[in-house]
Amino acid sequence: xxxxxxxxxxxxxxxxxxxxxxxxxxxxxxxxxxxxxxxxxxxxxxxxxxxxxxxxxxxxxxxxxxxxxxxxxxxxxxxxxxxxxxxxxxxxxxxxxxxxxxxxxxxxxxxxxxxxxxxxxxxxxxxxxxxxxxxxxxxxxxxxxxxxxxxxxxxxxxxxxxxxxxxxx
Numbered sequence: 001x002x003x004x005x006x007x008x009x010x011x012x013x014x015x016x017x018x019x020x021x022x023x024x025x026x027x028x029x030x031x032x033x034x035x036x037x038x039x040x041x042x043x044x045x046x047x048x049x050x051x052x053x054x055x056x057x058x059x060x061x062x063x064x065x066x067x068x069x070x071x072x073x074x075x076x077x078x079x080x081x082x083x084x085x086x087x088x089x090x091x092x093x094x095x096x097x098x099x100x101x102x103x104x105x106x107x108x109x110x111x112x113x114x115x116x117x118x119x120x121x122x123x124x125x126x127x128x129x130x131x132x133x134x135x136x137x138x139x140x141x142x143x144x145x146x147x148x149x150x151x152x153x154x155x156x157x158x159x160x161x162x163x164x165x166x167x168x169x
Contacts, residue, residue: 039156
């Protein structure tokens with residue numbers, strides 16, 4: 001069984017699409033746990049704030065099939081396959097980690113956004129604090145603490161009320 005970490009984000013009908021995405025992921029893979037949901041500003045474009053979280057699942061599928069499932073779930077939630085990278089999203093699902101696999105072709109692993117964006121690193125560190133980045137050989141907890149020392153860190157706030165996600169506690 002491969003351990004896979006997925007990043008989810010939405011800034012269009014956020015609660016509806018995140019919940020729908022989680023349900024579809026639980027149907028496709030073995031759901032393990034999730035981080036808290038974080039509110040973050042849009043990065044790279046002007047737009048509504050995002051909800052972001054990281055989910056851990058397990059699967060026997062190869063990484064290419066995991067990516068196919070994620071893209072299908074995005075499209076079922078209104079995501080256009082040809083949408084611009086920096087644009088509003090009904091649902092965005094990124095494969096962040098697949099075991100300790102390192103690869104350059106799609107999906108790139110580990111996903112580079114882990115070290116660039118607080119909305120990926122903080123929720124990942126929350127549920128995989130002691131797991132080690134396969135290239136940098138640092139734990140995600142240590143990487144998050146180091147990130148927090150940077151003066152330009154992104155504005156990120158954990159949501160207080162996530163009762164709408166109680167089935168994925």
